[in-house]
Amino acid sequence: MTSVVTFSHVTKSYPLYHHITGGFKNLLFNLPKALKEMKSAKFTALEDISFDIKKGECVAFIGRNGAGKSTTLGLIAQVLKPNQGTVEVNGRVSPLLELGGGFHPDLTGVENIELNGVLLGLTRKEVKEKMNQIIDFSELGDFINHPIRTYSSGMLTRLGFSVIAHLDPVILLIDEVLSVGDGKFQQKCYQKMQEFKDRGVTMILVSHNIYDIQRICSRVIWIENHRIKMDAPAEEVLTEYKKHYCL
Amino acid sequence: MKDIIIQLTQKELRVRYKHLSLGYLWSIANPLAYALLYFMIFKIVMKVKIENFPIFLISALFPWQWFANSVGVGPMTFLGNAPLIKKVNFPRYLLSFVAVVQDMLHFLASLPIIVLFLFIFDKSPTLDWILGIPLLCLIQLMLTYGFNLFISTINLFFRDLERLIQIGMTFLFYSTPVVFDINMVPKEYQQLIVLNPVAPLIISWRDLFLNGFINWQYIGISMVWASIVLVLGQLVYNKLSWRFAEIL
Numbered sequence A: 001m002t003s004v005v006t007f008s009h010v011t012k013s014y015p016l017y018h019h020i021t022g023g024f025k026n027l028l029f030n031l032p033k034a035l036k037e038m039k040s041a042k043f044t045a046l047e048d049i050s051f052d053i054k055k056g057e058c059v060a061f062i063g064r065n066g067a068g069k070s071t072t073l074g075l076i077a078q079v080l081k082p083n084q085g086t087v088e089v090n091g092r093v094s095p096l097l098e099l100g101g102g103f104h105p106d107l108t109g110v111e112n113i114e115l116n117g118v119l120l121g122l123t124r125k126e127v128k129e130k131m132n133q134i135i136d137f138s139e140l141g142d143f144i145n146h147p148i149r150t151y152s153s154g155m156l157t158r159l160g161f162s163v164i165a166h167l168d169p170v171i172l173l174i175d176e177v178l179s180v181g182d183g184k185f186q187q188k189c190y191q192k193m194q195e196f197k198d199r200g201v202t203m204i205l206v207s208h209n210i211y212d213i214q215r216i217c218s219r220v221i222w223i224e225n226h227r228i229k230m231d232a233p234a235e236e237v238l239t240e241y242k243k244h245y246c247l
Numbered sequence B: 001m002k003d004i005i006i007q008l009t010q011k012e013l014r015v016r017y018k019h020l021s022l023g024y025l026w027s028i029a030n031p032l033a034y035a036l037l038y039f040m041i042f043k044i045v046m047k048v049k050i051e052n053f054p055i056f057l058i059s060a061l062f063p064w065q066w067f068a069n070s071v072g073v074g075p076m077t078f079l080g081n082a083p084l085i086k087k088v089n090f091p092r093y094l095l096s097f098v099a100v101v102q103d104m105l106h107f108l109a110s111l112p113i114i115v116l117f118l119f120i121f122d123k124s125p126t127l128d129w130i131l132g133i134p135l136l137c138l139i140q141l142m143l144t145y146g147f148n149l150f151i152s153t154i155n156l157f158f159r160d161l162e163r164l165i166q167i168g169m170t171f172l173f174y175s176t177p178v179v180f181d182i183n184m185v186p187k188e189y190q191q192l193i194v195l196n197p198v199a200p201l202i203i204s205w206r207d208l209f210l211n212g213f214i215n216w217q218y219i220g221i222s223m224v225w226a227s228i229v230l231v232l233g234q235l236v237y238n239k240l241s242w243r244f245a246e247i248l
């Protein structure tokens, strides 16, 4: 089996930039202090993370708020770069599907779909051909032609999931969005994800819902205190996780 | 790549003119409004002695506005596209490029107005336009893109850049021969004009539109400026672009 995502000894730290983003004025008046802070003030979000995800695997990341799960997905999507170690990704990654999705609040659903499609590497023609399928799947009806700032969070999820579900990604990244959809739509998502599994799409998701994970994923990686605490088949990790937090 | 550029340009147009169905009218109404304003101040009130003042004015004002608009949105080019940058890995400099191309399209859309004014003042376009317009467009595209890329990158790290840009643009406007002619500047200061990155370009545009010829000397100088600014912008961008997603 070929690997699609490989992390080796990845460390990611965020500089604490607010003293600069405060502006030029701020910087000029506090120059020595600001320079010192720039070098030292760092927050380590992930430390020495190594794992390897094979083609067609379905992996979930669990852990407490702020553990570094979204950061991991950002690294896989290659919008973030590690400070140490290497991240290797083979294949087309879907745009990060996360809460508050969509690209611009003033664009309509259709326009968001078009933009999503071409950024994923499709041609405009290919996106057009799939447009009806996507709109049908989302069940958004007339709202598809309204700006997405008028959408509810569930509707945004529908839009986001419908797009990436029809764009033939090789790697799917889903950050906690499924729980916002209503029961019926969730059902549809699970069905779609089952299809993906059968087709060999690699799925990587973050969720706080243990039942979701049990249903879809075969492997779970538990991140605690910015490090991997456990990386094993879903059953094992979830049992430990539940015990640990008395769920 | 081509499809991404088209799609992003469309998005940019929709976002900027979201509540306007009269897109084309808007793209010429804005420069014309400024032209009218400057005409009243400099011709009617201050009685500047320049013949054919309206056409003299717009032949430099329209290209200036392309520059000013593209640089003016610089602080927001990356900042305003935060969701895109945080979710997808694609060449982010395209956002800058698209912002500038968009203003270029508006500029091109306003060219018929210049032709119209030429005819009103008993002049006409010349053959030199065929080479001159694409050439100057290319130089201005490079220059403006370089500026936009530089500003939009730096602004992510120093968020109060916007104010500085506003002041800077006002300075630049009055030190560029838009509302006055380069020959009105005292001889001993005229040489200094080449220190202004936009002035040689604007002078070239005016010579092309108003006087109908290609001013190779100023075009050469503006080419040098365009290259410097482009390289500088690209260097800064290359150095910092990997951090965009984490500071947005």
Ligand SMILES: Nc1ncnc2c1ncn2[C@@H]1O[C@H](COP(=O)(O)OP(=O)(O)OP(=O)(O)O)[C@@H](O)[C@H]1O
Pocket: A014, A015, A016, A043, A044, A045, A063, A064, A065, A066, A067, A068, A069, A070, A071, A072, B245, B246, B247, B248
């Ligand atoms: N852009 C950023 N700049 C500075 N610190 C950040 C940035 N993004 C995340 N962090 C910090 O990194 C840590 C990990 O964040 P991350 O978003 O990966 O957590 P998470 O596991 O997804 O949490 P949650 O379950 O709440 O979504 C957090 O402590 C957060 O404060």
Ligand SMILES: [Mg+2]
Pocket: A069, A070, A071, A175
């Ligand atoms: Mg998160």
